[in-house]
Amino acid sequence: MNRPLAALAELVGAEHVLTGERIAPEYGHDEALTVAARPPAAVVRPADAAEVAQILRLATEHRMPVTARGSGSGLSGAAVPHPDGLLVSFERMNRILEIDTENHVAVVQPGVTLSQLDEATAAHGLVYPVSPGELSASLGGNVATNAGGMRAVRYGVTRTQVLGLEAALPTGEVIRTGGKLTKSSSGYDLTQLIIGSEGTLALVTEATVRLYPRPPHQSTVLAPFRTVDEVARVVPKVVASGLAPVILEYIDAFTMAAITHTQQLELGIPAEVRDSAQAYLLVLLDSRHADRLDEDTEQLGELLTGLGAVDLYVLPGAAARKLVEAREKAFWTAKAAGANDIIDVVIPRATIPEYIRITAEIAKRHGSHVLGCGHAGDGNVHLAVFQADGEVRSALLRELFEASMKLGGLISGEHGIGRAKARYFLELTDPATVALMRRIKAAFDPEGILNPDVLLRSP
Amino acid sequence: MNRPLAALAELVGAEHVLTGERIAPEYGHDEALTVAARPPAAVVRPADAAEVAQILRLATEHRMPVTARGSGSGLSGAAVPHPDGLLVSFERMNRILEIDTENHVAVVQPGVTLSQLDEATAAHGLVYPVSPGELSASLGGNVATNAGGMRAVRYGVTRTQVLGLEAALPTGEVIRTGGKLTKSSSGYDLTQLIIGSEGTLALVTEATVRLYPRPPHQSTVLAPFRTVDEVARVVPKVVASGLAPVILEYIDAFTMAAITHTQQLELGIPAEVRDSAQAYLLVLLDSRHADRLDEDTEQLGELLTGLGAVDLYVLPGAAARKLVEAREKAFWTAKAAGANDIIDVVIPRATIPEYIRITAEIAKRHGSHVLGCGHAGDGNVHLAVFQADGEVRSALLRELFEASMKLGGLISGEHGIGRAKARYFLELTDPATVALMRRIKAAFDPEGILNPDVLLRSP
Numbered sequence: 073m074n075r076p077l078a079a080l081a082e083l084v085g086a087e088h089v090l091t092g093e094r095i096a097p098e099y100g101h102d103e104a105l106t107v108a109a110r111p112p113a114a115v116v117r118p119a120d121a122a123e124v125a126q127i128l129r130l131a132t133e134h135r136m137p138v139t140a141r142g143s144g145s146g147l148s149g150a151a152v153p154h155p156d157g158l159l160v161s162f163e164r165m166n167r168i169l170e171i172d173t174e175n176h177v178a179v180v181q182p183g184v185t186l187s188q189l190d191e192a193t194a195a196h197g198l199v200y201p202v203s204p205g206e207l208s209a210s211l212g213g214n215v216a217t218n219a220g221g222m223r224a225v226r227y228g229v230t231r232t233q234v235l236g237l238e239a240a241l242p243t244g245e246v247i248r249t250g251g252k253l254t255k256s257s258s259g260y261d262l263t264q265l266i267i268g269s270e271g272t273l274a275l276v277t278e279a280t281v282r283l284y285p286r287p288p289h290q291s292t293v294l295a296p297f298r299t300v301d302e303v304a305r306v307v308p309k310v311v312a313s314g315l316a317p318v319i320l321e322y323i324d325a326f327t328m329a330a331i332t333h334t335q336q337l338e339l340g341i342p343a344e345v346r347d348s349a350q351a352y353l354l355v356l357l358d359s360r361h362a363d364r365l366d367e368d369t370e371q372l373g374e375l376l377t378g379l380g381a382v383d384l385y386v387l388p389g390a391a392a393r394k395l396v397e398a399r400e401k402a403f404w405t406a407k408a409a410g411a412n413d414i415i416d417v418v419i420p421r422a423t424i425p426e427y428i429r430i431t432a433e434i435a436k437r438h439g440s441h442v443l444g445c446g447h448a449g450d451g452n453v454h455l456a457v458f459q460a461d462g463e464v465r466s467a468l469l470r471e472l473f474e475a476s477m478k479l480g481g482l483i484s485g486e487h488g489i490g491r492a493k494a495r496y497f498l499e500l501t502d503p504a505t506v507a508l509m510r511r512i513k514a515a516f517d518p519e520g521i522l523n524p525d526v527l528l529r530s531p
Numbered sequence: 532m533n534r535p536l537a538a539l540a541e542l543v544g545a546e547h548v549l550t551g552e553r554i555a556p557e558y559g560h561d562e563a564l565t566v567a568a569r570p571p572a573a574v575v576r577p578a579d580a581a582e583v584a585q586i587l588r589l590a591t592e593h594r595m596p597v598t599a600r601g602s603g604s605g606l607s608g609a610a611v612p613h614p615d616g617l618l619v620s621f622e623r624m625n626r627i628l629e630i631d632t633e634n635h636v637a638v639v640q641p642g643v644t645l646s647q648l649d650e651a652t653a654a655h656g657l658v659y660p661v662s663p664g665e666l667s668a669s670l671g672g673n674v675a676t677n678a679g680g681m682r683a684v685r686y687g688v689t690r691t692q693v694l695g696l697e698a699a700l701p702t703g704e705v706i707r708t709g710g711k712l713t714k715s716s717s718g719y720d721l722t723q724l725i726i727g728s729e730g731t732l733a734l735v736t737e738a739t740v741r742l743y744p745r746p747p748h749q750s751t752v753l754a755p756f757r758t759v760d761e762v763a764r765v766v767p768k769v770v771a772s773g774l775a776p777v778i779l780e781y782i783d784a785f786t787m788a789a790i791t792h793t794q795q796l797e798l799g800i801p802a803e804v805r806d807s808a809q810a811y812l813l814v815l816l817d818s819r820h821a822d823r824l825d826e827d828t829e830q831l832g833e834l835l836t837g838l839g840a841v842d843l844y845v846l847p848g849a850a851a852r853k854l855v856e857a858r859e860k861a862f863w864t865a866k867a868a869g870a871n872d873i874i875d876v877v878i879p880r881a882t883i884p885e886y887i888r889i890t891a892e893i894a895k896r897h898g899s900h901v902l903g904c905g906h907a908g909d910g911n912v913h914l915a916v917f918q919a920d921g922e923v924r925s926a927l928l929r930e931l932f933e934a935s936m937k938l939g940g941l942i943s944g945e946h947g948i949g950r951a952k953a954r955y956f957l958e959l960t961d962p963a964t965v966a967l968m969r970r971i972k973a974a975f976d977p978e979g980i981l982n983p984d985v986l987l988r989s990p
């Protein structure tokens with residue numbers, strides 16, 4: 073280990089290679105609830121793509137595991153380093169290189185955070201629409217996890233927004249993919265292949281992302297329903313209406329009570345409504361025109377009432393913002409409430425009612441609690457799992473994932489597989505697909521240095 | 532060759548293995564202007580995914596080249612078979628398996644054509660929005676070329692619409708990717724990797740694609756401008772307006788004259804306007820509300836007039852449809868006018884004025900003519916190249932592609948690289964990227980049987 077460390081120090085400067093006591097505890101973990109923290113052999117903080125490429129070349133030569141780290145807000149343990157490996161932290165590569173107002177794109181280094189980008193684009197009346205719950209997340213981390221969030225139902229996920237990448241390969245080469253181009257048919261789409269690959273194929277050193285005009289008018293509607301089943305049945309109807317909501321979330325009553333309580337949110341919902349509502353639908357509409365927004369909000373209200381909403385609340389700006397924020401913090405609320413794991417299966421939107429019925433039954437059978445909310449418009453169901461016994465929980469999770477796949481779904485809609493779910497992924501995915509993914513992994517990373525315990529668990 | 536042919540006959544039925552005289556001439560070509568027709572050793576017409584997989588297994592065993600064919604409307608020669616190989620024609624796999632109105636998706640076999648799907652979705656008030664100029668094209672071909680077309684500026688290209696695939700691998704396995712899912716973060720995105728791979732990685736045996744509500748109201752605006760430069764400068768402004776046009780095309784005066792002439796289209800544009808206009812902008816807007824459409828059309832008119840439009844024509848329904856159709860047929864018009872090649876570079880939208888200036892200069896230097904139109908909102912410039920001398924034309928094309936790449940563009944926005952442009956692609960793409968693509972190709976296709984002369988020209 074000493075020889076490569078000396079070479080690394082020479083490469084990036086000794087002050088940017090941290091070992092032993094100098095490794096701060098946060099480098100040892102992300103926010104996954106079930107993956108134990110462990111420090112890497114060394115933290116390296118490169119300044120540019122050339123340095124990243126050299127680090128990878130060296131790591132390949134010495135067969136040292138390498139884990140990339142953005143902001144460490146991931147929920148799958150994919151940024152937890154290997155104890156004998158390097159953690160490449162992108163904290164110094166944190167510049168917005170360009171806001172191109174003509175082509176509506178931003179070019180950013182991977183360490184740029186979502187809140188940093190939001191501030192910069194707002195100044196131009198533009199918006200980068202991906203909005204996972206944690207705005208301290210980095211764009212590099214977003215690309216690697218294919219981050220989603222509440223606005224995906226209108227704008228799509230990270231995959232939809234990233235037009236080009238610069239990436240360093242384990243072979244020590246730097247490639248550029250795509251560009252300020254909304255489309256192309258010029259060879260394999262390496263951009264899309266790297267997106268969502270959880271740091272196992274290449275390290276992202278720059279990203280070109282789409283921007284959109286920031287619509288000035290917004291309205292937020294909260295509708296309580298008698299049952300989760302009812303609320304879930306409403307979702308395809310709202311999508312079909314053509315109202316094109318920006319947010320379309322369901323929140324079960326327990327989660328609603330918990331997030332409004334912890335965030336001290338007073339929404340003015342009478343007790344009798346609260347008592348009869350087992351679930352809520354949260355819808356955000358926007359428009360370039362105030363009058364169209366009013367009209368759309370009214371149409372939405374009529375639609376929801378017709379479909380069984382117990383009541384309707386058009387939330388004023390401040391309350392709406394707070395409720396959206398509280399929903400974004402649902403993870404912390406669940407964690408504080410003692411949730412043992414948080415998962416985010418994705419299923420065909422219209423099967424949510426069925427899936428929720430099945431989860432309740434699976435939970436009951438295992439003497440566990442499973443509660444949640446979800447990006448309903450995307451079929452992305454977030455569940456907090458309460459079951460302290462690791463073995464029981466494993467069996468339960470496996471059944472929850474299996475049930476999702478039986479409905480045509482997958483294990484994760486946006487959090488990724490990481491370390492936390494690699495075992496279930498490998499057990500439940502068809503062997504031909506896993507074998508193909510392993511061959512693709514080898515095409516990028518012949519020595520298997522990049523995040524070897526993540527996703528495919530390369531030998 | 533006889534042994535594998537006998538095995539094929541056993542597999543799919545002798546009547547579905549065509550050789551010699553029984554091979555109709557159209558199996559030997561697609562619509563590329565520069566790739567010579569040549570028949571394959573045999574045409575095979577499988578009935579289902581299992582048969583496709585068995586054909587591939589056999590071909591891998593015998594190292595026989597395999598080319599997939601949809602409708603043969605491709606413009607890059609990627610469906611032109613190898614003379615010693617098999618042409619797998621998907622004509623029998625042409626069923627729409629499902630129109631799922633709850634999840635807003637269609638599940639189709641690869642031989643389904645765009646017009647077939649359009650008819651089926653219209654019955655449900657839904658639309659599959661990808662609309663390349665040739666509606667006889669198959670969905671399998673669309674997936675393999677990542678087809679675009681005029682509506683991509685609003686809806687995105689094929690890549691945006693395909694949520695899942697079933698595909699047969701050269702190893703003889705059948706895999707399923709994605710599903711009725713608008714997002715996922717569960718392993719490498721094989722769907723996206725196969726899209727645009729021009730039949731070189733896997734054969735698509737089924738696709739799950741997104742559907743959208745079909746907006747009832749449309750208006751079409753045609754605006755003449757004094758110069759191509761002027762019209763190209765208007766494009767980013769229309770995109771920034773938030774009007775979200777469905778179509779945003781530029782058409783140069785020569786192309787306009789040619790397409791209106793061949794299609795016998797009378798748009799009522801006075802001679803003096805025609806004489807002063809070197810280029811036209813064609814914009815289609817749509818809406819769920821007639822009054823909003825009127826308002827938007829007015830706003831668009833004001834915007835275009837303010838930016839120098841010589842005049843404005845809001846086309847009545849029939850004329851609008853005819854003009855859009857005529858534009859779709861621009862390829863046939865150019866071919867009839869004697870164009871020697873048609874290319875479709877993609878560049879950052881805002882660089883179109885500069886690119887068009889450069890192309891004029893390159894054309895002049897080579898004593899050639901280069902004229903065109905384009906999916907301007909996407910930065911996708913379609914150029915008809917008039918230069919009969921093959922060597923001069925090669926030098927000219929190389930410069931046109933190089934100029935695109937210098938502006939941050941790529942060789943093809945939607946037609947693909949195929950056989951026609953493989954040479955330029957390999958010359959102009961950075962070697963590390965080509966080498967990585969070759970390793971990915973090998974991960975799918977170890978013996979290099981799939982379309983070996985296309986894109987990467989595997990040895």
Ligand SMILES: Cc1cc2nc3c(=O)[nH]c(=O)nc-3n(C[C@H](O)[C@H](O)[C@H](O)COP(=O)(O)OP(=O)(O)OC[C@H]3O[C@@H](n4cnc5c(N)ncnc54)[C@H](O)[C@@H]3O)c2cc1C
Nearest residue numbers: 142143144145146150204205210212213216219220271276
């Ligand atoms: C309260 C809370 C709410 C959340 N809500 C959402 C939500 O709604 N939707 C959602 O999608 N996610 C959500 N997340 C998860 C998290 O924010 C996202 O996964 C985010 O994309 C992680 O970004 P990061 O910079 O923190 O990445 P990290 O945690 O640092 O890393 C995540 C993965 O990316 C890799 N990586 C990081 N940088 C690079 C790089 N430059 N090149 C290659 N690989 C790299 C890492 O190796 C790891 O595999 C939430 C998290 C929290 C704590």
Ligand SMILES: Cc1cc2nc3c(=O)[nH]c(=O)nc-3n(C[C@H](O)[C@H](O)[C@H](O)COP(=O)(O)OP(=O)(O)OC[C@H]3O[C@@H](n4cnc5c(N)ncnc54)[C@H](O)[C@@H]3O)c2cc1C
Nearest residue numbers: 601602603604605609663664669671672675679730735945
């Ligand atoms: C008049 C005209 C206008 C056009 N306008 C446009 C336009 O605006 N935008 C646009 O994008 N294109 C356009 N095209 C090109 C063409 O229509 C598209 O490329 C279309 O996607 C080809 O579909 P196809 O079924 O004809 O494919 P084919 O020509 O049969 O094949 C094209 C490629 O797909 C592969 N392929 C076919 N089926 C499969 C399968 N099942 N699995 C794997 N690979 C397969 C073939 O091997 C080949 O590589 C136009 C063509 C014409 C003639």
